[in-house]
Amino acid sequence: MKEKLVVAVVGATGAVGREMLSTLYSRNFPATTIKALASSRSAGTRVPYGDDELVVEELTENSFEGVDIAIFSAGGGTSTQFAPHAVKSGCVVVDNSSAWRMDERCPLVIPEVNAHALKKHNGIIANPNCSTIQMLVALKPIHDVSPIKRVVVSTYQAVSGTGQKGIQELETQVRQLFNGIEPENTVYPHRIAFNCLPHIDVFLDNDYTKEEMKMVNETNKIFEDPNIKVTATCVRVPVFYSHSEAVNIETEKKITAKEARAILATAPGVQLYDNPKENMYPLATVAAGEDATFVGRIREDESIANGLNMWIVADNVRKGAALNAVQIAEKLLEMDLVCVKDKNLFM
Amino acid sequence: MKEKLVVAVVGATGAVGREMLSTLYSRNFPATTIKALASSRSAGTRVPYGDDELVVEELTENSFEGVDIAIFSAGGGTSTQFAPHAVKSGCVVVDNSSAWRMDERCPLVIPEVNAHALKKHNGIIANPNCSTIQMLVALKPIHDVSPIKRVVVSTYQAVSGTGQKGIQELETQVRQLFNGIEPENTVYPHRIAFNCLPHIDVFLDNDYTKEEMKMVNETNKIFEDPNIKVTATCVRVPVFYSHSEAVNIETEKKITAKEARAILATAPGVQLYDNPKENMYPLATVAAGEDATFVGRIREDESIANGLNMWIVADNVRKGAALNAVQIAEKLLEMDLVCVKDKNLFM
Numbered sequence: 001m002k003e004k005l006v007v008a009v010v011g012a013t014g015a016v017g018r019e020m021l022s023t024l025y026s027r028n029f030p031a032t033t034i035k036a037l038a039s040s041r042s043a044g045t046r047v048p049y050g051d052d053e054l055v056v057e058e059l060t061e062n063s064f065e066g067v068d069i070a071i072f073s074a075g076g077g078t079s080t081q082f083a084p085h086a087v088k089s090g091c092v093v094v095d096n097s098s099a100w101r102m103d104e105r106c107p108l109v110i111p112e113v114n115a116h117a118l119k120k121h122n123g124i125i126a127n128p129n130c131s132t133i134q135m136l137v138a139l140k141p142i143h144d145v146s147p148i149k150r151v152v153v154s155t156y157q158a159v160s161g162t163g164q165k166g167i168q169e170l171e172t173q174v175r176q177l178f179n180g181i182e183p184e185n186t187v188y189p190h191r192i193a194f195n196c197l198p199h200i201d202v203f204l205d206n207d208y209t210k211e212e213m214k215m216v217n218e219t220n221k222i223f224e225d226p227n228i229k230v231t232a233t234c235v236r237v238p239v240f241y242s243h244s245e246a247v248n249i250e251t252e253k254k255i256t257a258k259e260a261r262a263i264l265a266t267a268p269g270v271q272l273y274d275n276p277k278e279n280m281y282p283l284a285t286v287a288a289g290e291d292a293t294f295v296g297r298i299r300e301d302e303s304i305a306n307g308l309n310m311w312i313v314a315d316n317v318r319k320g321a322a323l324n325a326v327q328i329a330e331k332l333l334e335m336d337l338v339c340v341k342d343k344n345l346f347m
Numbered sequence: 348m349k350e351k352l353v354v355a356v357v358g359a360t361g362a363v364g365r366e367m368l369s370t371l372y373s374r375n376f377p378a379t380t381i382k383a384l385a386s387s388r389s390a391g392t393r394v395p396y397g398d399d400e401l402v403v404e405e406l407t408e409n410s411f412e413g414v415d416i417a418i419f420s421a422g423g424g425t426s427t428q429f430a431p432h433a434v435k436s437g438c439v440v441v442d443n444s445s446a447w448r449m450d451e452r453c454p455l456v457i458p459e460v461n462a463h464a465l466k467k468h469n470g471i472i473a474n475p476n477c478s479t480i481q482m483l484v485a486l487k488p489i490h491d492v493s494p495i496k497r498v499v500v501s502t503y504q505a506v507s508g509t510g511q512k513g514i515q516e517l518e519t520q521v522r523q524l525f526n527g528i529e530p531e532n533t534v535y536p537h538r539i540a541f542n543c544l545p546h547i548d549v550f551l552d553n554d555y556t557k558e559e560m561k562m563v564n565e566t567n568k569i570f571e572d573p574n575i576k577v578t579a580t581c582v583r584v585p586v587f588y589s590h591s592e593a594v595n596i597e598t599e600k601k602i603t604a605k606e607a608r609a610i611l612a613t614a615p616g617v618q619l620y621d622n623p624k625e626n627m628y629p630l631a632t633v634a635a636g637e638d639a640t641f642v643g644r645i646r647e648d649e650s651i652a653n654g655l656n657m658w659i660v661a662d663n664v665r666k667g668a669a670l671n672a673v674q675i676a677e678k679l680l681e682m683d684l685v686c687v688k689d690k691n692l693f694m
Contacts, residue, residue: 150650154501154593156543156582174521189626196503196584196591196631198644198658203623207604207646216649229650233593233658235503237543238585244543246501246580246593257554276550279536284543297545299554302563303497303576311545311580 004032005338007329008067008091010082011074012036012047012056015163016096019322020071025050027326030333037063038074064089068338071325072096084346087123092338094125094325098210101126101218105345108221111327112269113140117224118331123340125328128222129214130320131155131234131243136222137293137319138312139249141267142260143223146251146306150229153215156237156244157200158284160317162187170238188236197236209234242284243316251306257298260308264295269319274298282313290315291323351379352685354676355414355438357429358421359383359394359403362510363443366669367418372397374673377680384410385421411436415685418672419443431693434470439685441472441672445557448473448565452692455568458674459616460487464571465678470687472675475569476561477667478502478581482592483569484640484666485659488614489607490570493598493653497576500562503584503591504547505631507664509534517585535583544583556581589631590663598653604645607655611642616666621645629660637662638670 007024011017017038024031036047036054043058057063059078064070064086072079072095079099086093100106107117108126113136118125128136131153139148159166165187173183173193183191190197201210208216215232237244255263265272271292273282282294293314301307314320332338354371358364364385371378383394383401390405404410406425411417411433419426423446430440430447447453454464455473460483465472475483478500486495506513512534520530520540530538537544548557562579584591602610612619618639620629629641640661648654661667679685 152499152595152648152650154580156503156584175525178522178525190630191632194586194631196586198591198593198628199623199626206649207623207644231595231648231650231654231656233501233595233644233656235591235593237503239541239543244545244582246545246582248499248578248580276546276554279546281545283537284541285538297554297580301499301578302553303499303578307578309578309580 005030006033006035006067007031008035008037008064008070010037010059010070010072010078012054013038013042013045014073015160015167016073016317016321018047019317020073020325021047021049021054023318023322023326029326029329035067061085064091067091069094069329069332071329073321073325083124087340087346088343090340090343092121092123092125092332092340094127094328096127096321096325098129098214100124101128102221108218109328110136110222110324111331112137114222115331118328118335118337121337122342122345124346127321127325127328128218129211130161130316131157131211131245132215132218132222133320133324134243134293134312134314135215135245135247136219137269138264138295138310141263141270142249142251142255145263146253146255148228148249148251150250151219152231152248154233154246155235156239157234158239158241158243158316159192159236160241161243167240170240192236192238194238198233200234200236239284241288241315241317242313243320244282244284245312246309247312248301248307248309250304251308254306255308257300257308260298269293270295272296282311284313287313287315289318291319293319352377353380353382353414354378355382355384355411355417357384357406357417357419357425359401360385360389360392361420362507362514363420363664363668365394366664367420367672368394368396368401370665370669370673376673376676382414408432411438414438416441416676416679418676420668430471434687434693435690437687437690439468439470439472439679439687441474441675443474443668443672445476445561447471448475449568455565456675457483457569457671458678459484461569462678465675465682465684468684469689469692471693474668474672474675475565476558477508477663478504478558478590478592479562479565479569480667480671481590481640481659481661482562482594483566484616485611485642485657486596488610488617489596489598489602492610493600493602495575495596495598497597498566499595500577500579501593502579502581503586504581505586505588505590505663506539506583507588508590514587517587539583539585541585545580547581547583586631588635588662588664589660590667591629591631592659593656594659595648595654595656597651598655601653602655604647604655607645616640617642619643629658631660634660634662636665638666640666
């Protein structure tokens with residue numbers, strides 16, 4: 001273990017940034033110093049770190065001098081601009097935005113799934129999209145037993161995926177509606193209260209959203225298998241915390257529901273939660289605040305020979321973002337990979 | 348047109364029963380008399396019918412003397428018990444429960460899809476499940492162009508599907524949570540406020556819910572095609588009105604998204620609502636109170652050769668229940684089928 005280990009959290013005042021600080025603290029991450037960085041607007045404010053508080057410093061190109069690991073959660077623009085400077089300072093970046101995910105130089109890592117990919121890192125490691133993380137934590141152990149050929153996924157995503165402002169919008173709209181006031185949309189294009197929006201991130205030329213294509217492309221990259229076919233419909237629902245997913249898969253060989261349960265019962269990061277007769281199945285309210293990815297409603301898909309349906313739920317801010325990023329940082333330490341080979345690679 | 352046409356609404360005080368009365372009125376259904384029937388508990392109360400009110404009468408085995416058409420929406424038990432008595436009185440029953448749907452003697456009808464099946468009716472016509480109705484209104488025109496081989500559907504179903512008590516439970520729980528009170532569950536097995544429950548109707552031996560198997564079995568019966576394979580995940584979401592559905596289909600021949608849009612643009616009962624660049628896609632808030640089934644987010648599924656994804660939304664109380672039942676009654680009149688061949692068939 002390093003005698004001195006300086007960790008920076010970029011975007012420390014946001015929903016995910018705060019969760020990152022809380023996760024670093026609660027997991028006893030062996031940092032000797034934690035720097036909370038954010039835009040100039042937030043500089044000077046304080047954010048909680050355990051029982052303590054950290055004074056937020058302004059993010060600049062020079063913020064990473066002496067920093068060993070920087071965990072970014074401040075949007076794609078900030079990551080694109082500042083991660084190369086961090087690497088230039090010799091700092092390893094774990095980035096939660098989508099900016100570097102499909103860059104061939106950057107491993108895209110879920111520690112339970114493909115920690116080995118960290119060995120080839122070049123200074124920036126990308127944290128996958130929240131919807132992808134929980135799906136692949138549940139699917140990897142099955143893929144290892146019989147390769148998955150196709151995935152059809154529909155998501156039920158919480159407003160916390162949009163950050164504090166998403167949480168605020170849902171809360172405000174509910175209050176407005178319950179007080180007879182016409183609700184206003186400022187964050188989402190339509191009302192989210194008591195509504196479902198099949199629209200997360202921007203629309204692309206193929207009429208899929210960027211969020212949907214993230215689930216396709218990130219799955220191929222993380223599984224290192226371009227043959228897995230994925231099609232996704234991503235939907236924002238009026239839930240504060242935790243994303244739920246209805247996932248239909250087709251495997252090469254038959255896996256029974258019973259076999260799938262046995263596989264998932266001991267899978268890393270998975271909490272098998274599947275006893276329908278007792279009304280036990282994963283729920284957003286069960287997963288919120290938890291580290292595990294909950295899997296249940298496992299049943300054979302009778303419409304094809306080798307199909308399975310399952311219901312996968314995880315705390316999108318935690319395993320979907322902060323926890324996964326901190327777990328990557330932990331793996332970097334464990335595998336002795338906190339070093340940058342070419343400081344100018346991204347400049 | 349009949350000189351005298353007596354129509355009874357059974358379960359007139361429930362959410363769907365009230366919507367049936369409202370639909371009969373607003374569509375100028377040519378009834379000369381409307382009888383509102385309900386359990387003895389509600390007898391004597393009044394329900395609105397246009398600007399007027401009807402006094403609710405107690406449902407008994409003799410309630411159907413002189414009644415031409417009875418529309419039932421009072422649960423499977425009531426339908427099982429009383430529909431045979433209605434038929435025995437010479438009354439044609441349109442039943443909204445699941446009691447008679449899979450009975451070979453009873454056509455299962457969506458007027459836009461299989462009105463022809465009414466010709467073989469024996470006194471009881473079943474109204475399909477709400478989730479099935481809206482899905483098949485959208486899929487039938489595509490199925491007619493190229494047969495659908497497989498459907499993978501995930502639903503986002505409103506609490507009004509559970510009736511007034513579902514609406515009340517969501518509203519109460521939201522108020523409790525916003526007032527710092529621990530919410531109580533009385534209708535659903537878990538909290539529905541800000542949560543998604545992958546559990547609608549009871550669990551069956553194959554670990555699917557009855558709601559999920561309705562979508563499978565009713566699709567086969569309505570399309571008169573046992574070869575269409577359907578797999579469903581049915582989920583209750585914190586929305587008051589309108590069910591949304593993420594539907595993935597595989598057709599025999601390729602249908603492009605553009606072709607699908609052209610087909611659906613002129614399909615009966617369908618409102619094509621698909622312009623993602625303008626943030627235009629079906630929403631629960633758009634469909635609520637409307638007759639049409641809204642279809643959008645149409646895109647080719649790149650994971651298989653002949654696949655399409657779409658997002659289908661309709662008012663579950665209206666097209667999913669009351670409107671479809673009234674449309675069946677209208678078709679019965681139009682096709683001169685308001686008569687019972689064998690009054691004792693169901694006794």
